Amino acid sequence: MTSAEKNYAQIEKELLGLGFACEKFHEYVYGATVIGETDHKPLVSLHKKNLFDLMPRLQRMMLRLRRYDLKLEFKPGKYLLVADTLSRAFDRSVKKINTEEEIKAHVDMIRQNAQVSDPMWEKVATHTKDD
Known part of the structure; x- marks a missing residue:
């Protein structure tokens, strides 16, 4: 994330992350219907809005996502177990393998x-x- 992106509003950061994920796994998600789970409820309603009703920065981000068949579903954070597990710090007390x-x-x-x-x-x- 660039220094400018660190100053984005939270919804913009969420959308930026979604765009990054789609582009990172383009070979797997392009052409398929992908169901994205998010704990950021405003992102779901933003995804359903008309592109012309959005601010220019959000329009650009949404345009990057238009090529994917993406369905967003809200799921409370306590039920996003994979994302929660992956966000935990690595346990450095584990012995190194010889x-x-x-x-x-x-x-x-x-x-x-x-x-x-x-x-x-x-x-x-x-x-x-x-x-």
């Missing part, structure tokens, strides 16, 4: 379960070292 140990464990698992002879494993190891 990547080298994980790789060795994965290789050992593959080696135990794969039907490959020992000479073939040696050949693979030799060629891997050459890479």
